[in-house]
Amino acid sequence: MGLLIDGVWHDQWYDTESTGGEFVRESAQLRDWVSADGAPGPDGQPGIKAEAGRFHLYVCLACPWAHRTLIMRRLKGLDALIDVSHTSPLMGDKGWSYNEAEGSSGDSINGVSFHHELYTLADPHYTGRVTVPALWDKQRKRIVNNESAELVRMFNSAFDELTGNRLDFYPEFLRQTIDEINADVYDNINNGVYKAGFASDQAVYERHVSALFACLDRLEARLANHRYLAGAWLTEADIRLFTTLVRFDAVYHGHFKCNLYRIEDYPNLSHYLRELYQWPGVAETVDLDHIQRHYYMSHDTINPNAIVPLGPVLRLDRDHDRERLASEGVYQG
Numbered sequence: 001m002g003l004l005i006d007g008v009w010h011d012q013w014y015d016t017e018s019t020g021g022e023f024v025r026e027s028a029q030l031r032d033w034v035s036a037d038g039a040p041g042p043d044g045q046p047g048i049k050a051e052a053g054r055f056h057l058y059v060c061l062a063c064p065w066a067h068r069t070l071i072m073r074r075l076k077g078l079d080a081l082i083d084v085s086h087t088s089p090l091m092g093d094k095g096w097s098y099n100e101a102e103g104s105s106g107d108s109i110n111g112v113s114f115h116h117e118l119y120t121l122a123d124p125h126y127t128g129r130v131t132v133p134a135l136w137d138k139q140r141k142r143i144v145n146n147e148s149a150e151l152v153r154m155f156n157s158a159f160d161e162l163t164g165n166r167l168d169f170y171p172e173f174l175r176q177t178i179d180e181i182n183a184d185v186y187d188n189i190n191n192g193v194y195k196a197g198f199a200s201d202q203a204v205y206e207r208h209v210s211a212l213f214a215c216l217d218r219l220e221a222r223l224a225n226h227r228y229l230a231g232a233w234l235t236e237a238d239i240r241l242f243t244t245l246v247r248f249d250a251v252y253h254g255h256f257k258c259n260l261y262r263i264e265d266y267p268n269l270s271h272y273l274r275e276l277y278q279w280p281g282v283a284e285t286v287d288l289d290h291i292q293r294h295y296y297m298s299h300d301t302i303n304p305n306a307i308v309p310l311g312p313v314l315r316l317d318r319d320h321d322r323e324r325l326a327s328e329g330v331y332q333g
């Protein structure tokens with residue numbers, strides 16, 4: 001675990017002392033945008049034209065942010081257009097590695113041993129955290145974008161002409177609802193588990209765990225009469241919630257002490273989780289072995305002996321009862 005300062009790697013745990021025990025996530029810095037015609041991104045980010053075979057996705061299979069991009073890649077039929085390398089699940093003192101002996105795929109594009117080398121290949125003076133996912137441009141030999149929320153949006157539409165896949169996970173008529181849900185879910189759940197788990201102060205931990213479970217209660221109520229978060233359509237909001245839910249009972253409940261309840265204890269959330277897990281293509285993106293090994297073996301301030309628990313047994317392929325609610329599936333643009 002560490003970061004680059006002026007292109008030099010420093011092994012350093014998150015600094016929660018200067019923030020009163022709070023984990024504060026740094027914003028992603030690389031924000032160029034892949035679009036169908038090379039047009040700029042929605043906030044004016046420099047655009048790059050979508051092309052088959054030009055981009056490579058670097059992920060860690062354990063990472064919930066990277067997992068969003070892997071699901072979108074699969075559901076949008078991009079597997080043949082965007083190839084992938086995955087890191088070792090273990091994040092050691094040099095950060096993410098491509099050590100095949102530990103379960104990485106290796107880096108088939110640049111042949112680097114450590115993920116931070118990709119950041120300094122294009123910018124030898126890079127300063128900041130070195131994160132997955134990262135989308136690599138083979139032509140310009142640099143990371144295009146390292147913000148998963150934006151990669152999800154690009155994958156949703158930029159390659160449609162090339163794939164013929166018109167599934168729209170962010171349809172115009174649902175955007176306001178999706179944006180509102182995303183904001184709540186990001187702050188209290190996706191990032192909420194990290195704010196609880198990395199807190200180094202009792203009161204800070206308690207505040208974030210309380211906010212997390214208050215949000216889970218809101219979602220549980222919503223899912224009583226909505227098949228998906230935005231209603232009858234499956235959208236990116238569901239994909240973004242799924243990657244945290246699927247890690248919850250296996251990791252966040254124990255390792256991050258988010259343990260008032262398990263997802264299994266919520267009737268609607270647990271059945272919803274199983275429906276999404278069983279959605280064609282999704283289960284193949286879930287690697288619970290990498291997920292558990294990553295968290296329990298990479299955070300030595302939290303779990304110094306790096307013992308990985310044997311349970312829980314999740315059985316995500318059990319039946320679910322979500323058919324009782326109306327579904328429109330994914331909107332076709």
Ligand SMILES: N[C@@H](CCC(=O)N[C@@H](CS)C(=O)NCC(=O)O)C(=O)O
Pocket residue numbers: 001002003027028060062063064065066129130131132133146147148149
């Ligand atoms: N905003 C980024 C966050 C990505 C992120 O924090 N990834 C974690 C893995 S789960 C990471 O690489 N952390 C390394 C670090 O913080 O040093 C995104 O959503 O893409």
